[in-house]
Amino acid sequence: MTTVFPEAEFQQRCAHAQAAMARAGVAALLLTGEADVRYFSGFLTRFWESPTRPWFLVIPAMGKPVAVIPGIGAELMGATWVEDIRTWAAPDYKDDGVSLLGETLRQVTGPGARIGVPMGRETQLRMPLGDWSRLCAALAGREMVDATGIIQAQQQVKSPAEIALIREICAIGGRAFARVPEIAVPGVTLAQLFRRFQMALLEEGADWVPYLAGGAGQGGYGDVISPARDVPLARGDLVMLDTGAMRQGYFCDFDRNWALGEATPQVMEANRILFDATEAGFAAARPGATMADLYHAMAGVIAAAGDAGAGGRLGHGLGMRLTDPPSIVPADHTVLAPGMVLTLEPALQMGVGRMMVHEEDIVIGEAGAEWLTPRGLRELPVLEWGA
């Protein structure tokens, strides 16, 4: 067994899904995405980066999952707790696993059965659309139904072992952020800072760094999703790094801001407002509150400070994906429960092309939230910088 979690945890995950499937009248689940397949099997590999091969996991109404996968993955899947592993020699130009998958689904379901597939918000079908049509034809008489609710309701509540891993990668991220004053020095470009920061994350124990964004600009940055440019950092810049690093298949997702040499009163105050907004979100994050409550708690702080905010959502779920449902938006009425891991991510628009974002990760406990990330500072750190 080379999976991250013990077999008992996977059995519980399966049993939990199968109970929800029974309630929904779903005879089997078909999963095609990296996180879903991993969640119910322990199959952890970076090989999903290659779009060539589809991978399928079938959760029957009872018993263990069945893997229908390319032969290249048989050895690794054999080291998980999945026992029934069916392979084909992919890529097969005539039939890339579709017949084998159809046959498997027909075996574990009866005529007229409902087969659940994630089809809703934040899901994607990871197989060619043409093969999906062929699969549906091969399953004529059975109905493909949306299983998003079943999967997401379960995955958004993390087990203690999952939370421990997220806590670990958050600590790794915190140690890497603590080293930024050593690496954000005069002469360095934002692109170089990105590289050095990724190296720091790896050195501190991250397995890999799927996500890094950030920005730098005089008194604020333009957006938070751009790649780094080869432009030297400059005195007066506000610099932000936002990382999604991984440890054993689990993400952190948080950011830090620094002013280089000096900061305007507006930027200093923006940092305090954002800090206070996360404090308000943290205080509101108790079992029974909704995601909308968190939104209004944070947006209220920003509005009270006279800023219109930068719009958009103010945080989201976190775990096996960089971003997971639910979202901190007014329309999300998901009720918080112990074990949910969230990011709090308020943003301010300080002027045209000058924004600021602050993000932390929390876990919901029985009595309230707990910080998973080492807490950022209310007073924006100003790094030493030559004139």
Added chain:
Amino acid sequence: MTTVFPEAEFQQRCAHAQAAMARAGVAALLLTGEADVRYFSGFLTRFWESPTRPWFLVIPAMGKPVAVIPGIGAELMGATWVEDIRTWAAPDYKDDGVSLLGETLRQVTGPGARIGVPMGRETQLRMPLGDWSRLCAALAGREMVDATGIIQAQQQVKSPAEIALIREICAIGGRAFARVPEIAVPGVTLAQLFRRFQMALLEEGADWVPYLAGGAGQGGYGDVISPARDVPLARGDLVMLDTGAMRQGYFCDFDRNWALGEATPQVMEANRILFDATEAGFAAARPGATMADLYHAMAGVIAAAGDAGAGGRLGHGLGMRLTDPPSIVPADHTVLAPGMVLTLEPALQMGVGRMMVHEEDIVIGEAGAEWLTPRGLRELPVLEWGA
């Protein structure tokens, strides 16, 4: 303009696609995937790591692409050469861009028109399946058809500027591999080696490292897609690292093998056979040859050495994705043309749980192939190692 390529190159890409669309009777293309959107716009961001938001690019029959994207991407898309940028406030729980996309597609196509979407091998639709159904309903009277051929035929031939970037990341990978003797030392685990090697890639100039796999074992490794375990490297191990690092949105994908302290004659000979197989693939890789020809050239060397091979494909296309069509398999009759970038990746099965893989990257020129990766050695390097 902050895109990697000049506007003229994107105009040529569009014109090329539009000519193929006209031949196929396709009135518009709908693209949802990271590489496809980037290819026709220059939109480069790691934000695709978040599955929350769909992103759409529409290529009309004439004129520039139209971006239909979440507002959070407007600033970055505005820095590409796309001018018509339509945004919505995502995530929108009632209508996550579907109406806006449907309206856009109705504007640029007439009733009864055929709209091309990649649906074939190695493609995925990056939007929820439920939204896809809603989109198709909103476009009733128009026909959604498979555009895989149009996209893949074009993308598999790289421009000189694209080849220059792949060459650059291959050189970066080569420099990082050259440093492995410094970091693969007694006491180091495979997991630590993975981290140190990723750091070396970043230090040598990679922007990020989306893919790293590898293996280590006495006289061979078990598979080539497993994550690294916390097991110390040992004398007699055969160690392999296989990286997909990126520079400006383009990948390298190649590997290197080392023996620690000593190597059996079988392992030394396996390395020679794999080297000779890549030489045979390289010699066969000329304009006019097919992918099947490359397969047989390499498989022939392995069979002549009395090894059954490890099965599967022996290489693939390379560019904006870690693996791209076409594949080096007997069923692939794609004809090689100048500008195609490929990996040559023969494998040997030396015994149960003991395999060996060698991979290099090449580009097809007018007169034959050229190595993009610094050439590996026919004599397996044996690193110094304590007893």
